[in-house]
Amino acid sequence: MSTIRFALAQLNPIVGDITGNSLAILDAVARAHESGARIIATPEMSLTGYPVDDLASSLDFIRQSEAGVVALAARLATDGYGDAVVVVGYLSAAEQPEFGGARAHNSLAVLHGGQVIASYAKRHLPNYSVFDEERVFVPGSGTLVLNLGGVETGFLICEDLWRPDGPVAELSAQRLDAVVVINASPFDTAKDETRFPLLTTRAAEFACPIVYVNAVGGQDDLVFDGDSAVVDSTGTVLLRATRFVSALELIDITGTGASTDGIALSEPRDDVTPFIGIDLPDLEAIWEALVLGVRDYVTKNGFPSVVVGLSGGIDSAVCAVIAADAIGADRVYGVSMPSRYSSDGSKDDAHELATTIGCHYSIEPIGDLVTPFESQLGLTGIAAENIQARARGMILMSLSNQNGHLVLTTGNKSEVAVGYSTMYGDTVGGFAPIKDVFKTVVWELARWRNSVSRARGETPPIPENSITKAPSAELRPDQTDQDSLPPYEVLDAILEKLVSRRDSIDAVVTDGFDRATVERIAALIAGSEWKRRQGAIGPRISRMAFGRERRLPITVRRTTGLT
């Protein structure tokens, strides 16, 4: 019997940044080692970041990854941590198959004594939802089990754990003291409901604790929520890291003893009480995901600040508050761009929001910018409406060009779904914080966020009026969204079925919705695919986000065949 301290390093790598990611791993190892840990596990692809997409086919990048892991092993020893075992995720060279571009494995390396002492390549490659791993990786073979200081330890990478066949079955057939699983498993609102039951099931199959280490952070449209955990064979959660932040958590695991070919590791001299974080309510988890997504897009891409058009409406208000929570209000620039159709209330709401959150605020009326277009081109109707939105887009992009701001796009998922937007107008920008959030949930988030401020004794950031008034694009007199769309409760319910669940029109009608409305919404969704293709990316929070998760043709004509 021997007890070894494990550390779960819930890290936030940047794709491609092998140097920076190595330094983050070194830092975590130093802190963990100081606390007595001798087995330190980092997430899937912790050296390279994840997902790397077609970068996995770059010979340069593969070579740099392989050299990077060797250099990291050496540095760990030089820095005095050669007596520890460090588990790192990286990209390793594979034999190129005859067909397909993939030429790398999604691998883990076990570093000890200045060397890479073992490696394992992911065997089950997800190729659905947001994942293209059959495209970019070559699957591995075999299993990896090491005796680490008397703890017989198996290793898996992410998807390997989800499927019962292959590596799970093979490890289950062995007597193990722990299974380390490294992951880059993105957040969605339903993830918790599947992740912990899975850990419970598998820990029972392995008859030992699972050390589940997940990445954290935003990477383009994906948000990794961390939620690293240790679950034992009875289903008890022994450790759970705080979600949405980098973390380093410790736990002692007792093994049945050293084998003859095992790796000697020193036992801890003191006790440690593993941290067990609480679960987050759905709205809080979504908010944290959006904040992290925005923060990491801004900081990893080196933007000094963001600019957001403040219409007085709920969407722009929520985006501005997310940005302020993410990077601080002093890096947020709000711009009110009123037209002749903007109500005084809207202008007041925009100003109140900016004042409450303390962001920069300016007013750029669009009247003098729009009139020359209208008169020169003789614009009327939809063209005249759109020119207003496009003038606003030009203002935001001009401010971005002059000051280096990232432009935040404020469209929500309901609008994105039906194409309720002006291309190159309100769609401009590099990142769209709420593009995966239905309008009804935007309202819920606003109320929830205000309640958080109230509970803290602060002024709620989002003006009550922005929450309660009828939504309007304010592109013509007395316009409201419901002139063109069903009430958002109805629209969102239909979208949930048509988009998220891929239900048929007939099925939605059977659920009690008006056929003409459902058919019109389905046609709007199909007809706005070209807009979505040109839209900014934004953080995914659902199981059917527009973008890489839902790939549909632009050119499509749906007919049902001969009768």
Add this chain to the structure above:
Amino acid sequence: MSTIRFALAQLNPIVGDITGNSLAILDAVARAHESGARIIATPEMSLTGYPVDDLASSLDFIRQSEAGVVALAARLATDGYGDAVVVVGYLSAAEQPEFGGARAHNSLAVLHGGQVIASYAKRHLPNYSVFDEERVFVPGSGTLVLNLGGVETGFLICEDLWRPDGPVAELSAQRLDAVVVINASPFDTAKDETRFPLLTTRAAEFACPIVYVNAVGGQDDLVFDGDSAVVDSTGTVLLRATRFVSALELIDITGTGASTDGIALSEPRDDVTPFIGIDLPDLEAIWEALVLGVRDYVTKNGFPSVVVGLSGGIDSAVCAVIAADAIGADRVYGVSMPSRYSSDGSKDDAHELATTIGCHYSIEPIGDLVTPFESQLGLTGIAAENIQARARGMILMSLSNQNGHLVLTTGNKSEVAVGYSTMYGDTVGGFAPIKDVFKTVVWELARWRNSVSRARGETPPIPENSITKAPSAELRPDQTDQDSLPPYEVLDAILEKLVSRRDSIDAVVTDGFDRATVERIAALIAGSEWKRRQGAIGPRISRMAFGRERRLPITVRRTTGLT
């Protein structure tokens, strides 16, 4: 011994249009039958169009496809073609795997006597390059061989033919008289170099002719070039359809005789001489691909017309001529949008082009539109340059809103690669005809297209001055592209290596290019990924088109690890 007439129906389906595609198949069958054909083969997914992407996961669509093939079989018999064998590509239901969203096969159905008498599901699913078939389809199993009027016939679907294992090996082990392969194989400039050698190799392995039927037409970013063919076991091309057009070609194939369970088919009463089309030179093939891509995007999406900003430069000139060749000059609207920096020569060149091709032409100066932005926002430098491009984008979109035009985006691949464009300015539009054509090839295409007109005794459409003058964005006085970029011969050579071949920076330097230049180009490519994500789609002609073929993260920081 019996001889049966085969028809290769090189059709152009529309994705989703089961009714229209059925009618196109019926029409081809009627004409083929009239000409004595009794085995009529149509392309892969001829009933549903290809690629369907995630539509393959729609239960509705799968059901409609399955019902559609049954209805088509019945109608064929009703219309008097029940005595023929018709091979149709369609989507068929599969058992849904535990992991992954795929729930359909990419199948072929053999229709005869009013029934679906046999089917086969594609076994090798390409999941590289532009293909995501492991994502959207479930692979089939087994092989299909039928005795059709005494011709022992095997069946394959596209990728099945490319791989030596599985169905190719299994069919090779049998005595066959013909192998029918149905395809939706997209064009690229190197396709011919691999397609015909493959047919030769496989026909020798099968020891019988291959009847290779490919789709034709544009579908979003893909162009199917047809090039349907029959190649015998000696490698002789017995039949070759004209590329880039719908076609119906006939050939008689002799079988060793009917089997007891074979299908009786009548032999032809006359002889037929199979058509053997000639190969196209590269520039002509590219031009045809671009024209077909534009024509089908416009017509399949129901646009009445296109609008293109005519700068007097080579890119917009080539785009306008492609459009005129595609849909007729009377459906092309050219707009000159001069600024204070536009040279008289540029304005003259734009006017000359429009006059020569006979398209609509108007002039919308941008000066009065830009000045209010400059003065209100105090724009200077790059922001002032960009506002000009954005005013032009707003004009084009306004004209689109008012008249229903599709806006063509005129950027070439060299610009797209390095981000030499103004977002929401010259990047606006729904379809980008030359986005996969490097600038040096744009020049070659212009010269080639002019020579075609000259050979016909017509005025060359592209003004000589547009071809010979130094390229310029004309956003400031005396600006040329080469203020910011290396000469296009150098830039394109570097891009060919870095992008198309995925060479490392070191490898490109070894090939003789300046390191600082190569590093700067590589940085520009990586830094403009966000622009490409928001760019219009356009026809793919290369083996590494931006878009679905090259998937890279926006957020990426390349460092090479600890030293």
